[in-house]
Amino acid sequence: MGRHHPAQRQLDLAHRLLHHRLTPRRGDPSGRRAARRSAAGLLPAAGRNRAGAPPAPGRPGPPDRAERDRVHRHLRARVDAARALDVPYVNTFVGRDVTRPVAGSVEPAERILPPLLDYAAERGVRLLAENCPMEGWHPDGYPGNLADSPELGDWMAGLGGEGRGSLLTYDPSHLVWLGIDPVAALDHALDRGMVAHVQAKDVEIDEAARTRYGVFGRTVGRGSPTDGGRWRYRVPGRGSIDFNRLVDRLHEAGYDGAVAVEHEDPVWGGTLDRTKTGLRIAADHLRPFVARNSRGRRTTEGGRRPGDGDTTARPDARPPRCQPNWPTS
Template sequence: MKLGFLTACLPDRSLAEIAEWAGLHDYEALEVAAWPDLGARPFTATHLDVAGFGSGHADETRALVDKNGLTVSSLAYYDNNLHPDPTERAAVNSHVAACIDAAALLGCPCVGTFVGRHPGRTVAENLRDAETVFAPLVDRAGERGVKLVIENCVMEGWHPDGYPGNLAYSPELWEWMFSLGLYLNYDPSHLVWMGIDPVEALRPYVDRIPHAQAKDVQLFPAQRNRYGWPGRAVVREDPWDVGWWRYRVPGLGQVDWRGVVDALYEGGFDGVLSVEHEDPVWGGTEEKVRTGLEIAHRTLRPLIVA
């Protein structure tokens, strides 16, 4: 197992700058942000431009990460593959395909994305749509030796009422994903606030997890007693502000990291555990983000066998 981080937390830095910092701070891998340029959209970045990505770009990227003692664990493009607007949906699907092609040129084993959801359709209707949408993407990935991994983020901010906007949030849905040839990019933080034990949920599925993310979560039960599980309803100006939990870097929340890492090892996981930094306390400035990555490193490094 190696320790890495998702580069989207440093959107204003180049991949070269991030790789140098990561190597100097004892990280071993990068989950490289590969969104198209979306402007100021939070938690996204374009550290690899997959449009027109060719063998020369791949050679340069490999040389860059090799120089800093790193590997590229996955290309990251987490967006709504079931977007309700047909044009937007097609653009998202097409960009996933471009990420797959770029990953193959790099020798990168994974591409990470979301299933997503059309909020105006039932879960059953969405799942039927997804079976059609993902079939050619799974085939494309398989032909190129790449695994398409789906993060189990709930994406509640994509639904007008705060319900799951990414249909990958539970083991029931993981099993459905696996039947399509998709894999899981396991993140325990989402399970905790959903009321699912992240260690017990993990154990049966380690063989379908080629990549994992490390994000923590802090719960505020007194606020949950006020809002209920879906979160703020009457006044919710920010669709992501549920009011009773928030993400933290590993070690500052309630995830049992000893249990998670132990279950990964016991199940034979030998991939990358990638820190996904979305901590509002250790965010807002680049200095704070880097400190957050250092806190995560201090939490996780002792648990990972050198």
């Protein structure tokens, strides 16, 4: 991959985003020019890019307010960078106090989150919350993210007022092991115009282990909060998710955003060559389900962006229904 390859340019930009701080210059109060030069103010967050107020990962206890403030500053810097780079969305998670019931975090979140949503909206950016449970934030592997279910997704979308609530980064893999129908959850979110980004990640369920351990996985002998022992993430086509059906739903709703492969497959990982093979398996599996746009890029085609107030599908833009294409290598 040469230095001028589009993917290489994106990697270079991502590197700058993660390693440079925004320094607004005199005469540039918005920081827009500085952001384009230094690409942000984004420092590595070590997986802690949470808009709520949880304790540090693996350390159950009361919320760390200094950490909350740090994360909020980090999130605002991401929003500033997105505005400068004309990126419409910033994805995050919504941490909770794992020492209290979920309802005990909802009330303070309703005070804490709207100012962040407003900050983004005033800059033409929408915040997204992924439906990942973030079980690694809870010592027993229970959900630590206040956006892991359709119910909580609806609650998040209702914060911040009209056109300002959090939209959804939809990942079907988490829903499956939580016992949530990923198609029904997607239909609901599409009907509400909430889906702004889609992650293509599959999951493999060990039914015998689920019978033994229960929904949230093993307790005795659990090596880490994420060591549930009854599911593992796979590249698309190697698990149980019907991506043909899911992408067809996106077509039908007029979704025109990205379907991005998230590679966490332990079988096709560990080395660069195996990781590349895993990505090829994913691409081969998904390729028949998407159409090319006028610029030659693959897309789910048609429709407005979520949050525009019009999520009606355009029948003339709908491609024919896709047929399954199971990879053989």
